[in-house]
Amino acid sequence: xxxxxxxxxxxxxxxxEGGRQAWTRAEQLGFHTAYTYDHLSxxxxxDGPWFGAVPTLTAAAxxxxxxxxxxxxxxxxxxHPVTLAKDLITLDDVSGGRITLGIGAGGxxxxxxxxxxxxxxxxxxxxxxxxxxxxxxxxxxxxxxSYQGDYYSAHEARNIPGCVxxxxxxxxxxxxxxxxxALAAGYGQAWVTTGDPRLYxxxxxxxxxxxxxxxxxxxxxxxxxxxxxxxxxxxxxxxxFTPDRGRPLESLDAxxxxxxxxxxxxxTELVLHWPIPDSDFAAxxxxxxxxxxxxxxxxx
Numbered sequence: 154x155x156x157x158x159x160x161x162x163x164x165x166x167x168x169x170e171g172g173r174q175a176w177t178r179a180e181q182l183g184f185h186t187a188y189t190y191d192h193l194s195x196x197x198x199x200d201g202p203w204f205g206a207v208p209t210l211t212a213a214a215x216x217x218x219x220x221x222x223x224x225x226x227x228x229x230x231x232x233h234p235v236t237l238a239k240d241l242i243t244l245d246d247v248s249g250g251r252i253t254l255g256i257g258a259g260g261x262x263x264x265x266x267x268x269x270x271x272x273x274x275x276x277x278x279x280x281x282x283x284x285x286x287x288x289x290x291x292x293x294x295x296x297x298x299s300y301q302g303d304y305y306s307a308h309e310a311r312n313i314p315g316c317v318x319x320x321x322x323x324x325x326x327x328x329x330x331x332x333x334x335a336l337a338a339g340y341g342q343a344w345v346t347t348g349d350p351r352l353y354x355x356x357x358x359x360x361x362x363x364x365x366x367x368x369x370x371x372x373x374x375x376x377x378x379x380x381x382x383x384x385x386x387x388x389x390x391x392x393x394f395t396p397d398r399g400r401p402l403e404s405l406d407a408x409x410x411x412x413x414x415x416x417x418x419x420x421t422e423l424v425l426h427w428p429i430p431d432s433d434f435a436a437x438x439x440x441x442x443x444x445x446x447x448x449x450x451x452x453x
Contacts (some may be wrong), residue, residue, distance in 0.1 A: 156412060156452060157422045158445060159186040161225055161391065163195070163429060164204040168212060172204070175427055176213040179220055182445040186221035186253060187213065188424060193231060194263045197432060207240045214248035221251045225391055225424065226327045226345065228259030229281040231268055235310045238292035241322060242312055250317035255345055256289075257327030258282040279332045280304070286326070286336050293321035325389055329368055331375070338375035343387035343422070347394035356396040362414060365390070369419055389422040390415055393434060402428075402436040408444045409451045416452065 160179050166172040179187040191206040210222050227237065245252045258278040259265065265272040273281070284302045291298050292312055300307045316322045323342035328334045337344040349356070349364035369388065376383040392401065401411035402425065412423055426434040428441050
């Protein structure tokens with residue numbers, strides 16, 4: 154089974170002070186996709202610079218020619234389907250059809266309360282995502298949409314001419330629970346996971362592989378429930394959150410071993426964080442680039 158390597162570039166640097174160079178370098182290194190987080194701020198970066206995902210991706214689209222671009226992930230925490238759809242159609246047009254939307258229920262971090270609301274429970278987040286995704290699907294595929302739901306509404310929302318990619322740009326749905334996996338099966342061209350967060354602190358790589366296998370099996374069950382072949386769903390692992398943490402980026406051999414184990418689970422894309430000094434994503438840039446350019450050949 155073929156495997157792709159992608160990267161996620163966090164938007165913490167000013168564009169003219171190193172921000173733009175990472176995106177052009179990602180294309181030069183041959184990454185399949187370069188994603189960015191769609192957050193208002195994030196964890197240890199909260200008190201430092203942090204820039205918006207949509208403007209960053211628009212600028213990256215103008216700089217690059219072949220590299221796919223996307224979010225990992227967008228959530229209802231501070232997005233509305235109507236305005237998001239317009240931004241995505243514009244991004245898809247500017248990039249010439251190179252945008253993938255990573256989308257998920259969101260969490261309880263800073264984005265959850267930045268607009269003044271009380272943090273939603275896991276059930277409330279799942280309820281909103283279950284309405285958000287189908288509405289967004291319609292907004293990206295129909296010229297005019299009217300809808301009234303429990304959480305979102307649209308009144309003659311027009312999105313002409315639609316996406317460059319037809320029938321719309323692909324969704325990569327981040328999910329591990331049954332409702333999210335059902336959305337991935339029904340609307341996703343790809344499924345995204347970071348592994349089992351309960352294993353991050355004290356779990357083992359072997360336990361993580363077992364948990365990921367279980368998640369993939371549940372995705373297959375969700376696809377089977379609607380008569381869809383799970384092999385048609387790309388499977389993306391956002392690395393850095395399994396018990397391995399940064400160890401796979403310590404050497405080419407370590408990464409090839411990690412990648413091989415996860416390819417055997419059926420993953421078709423591994424996403425590596427672009428190195429950030431003095432952070433959870435610190436890594437040797439020379440080793441990172443060696444992995445980007447040589448790892449896949451060793452897996453053939």
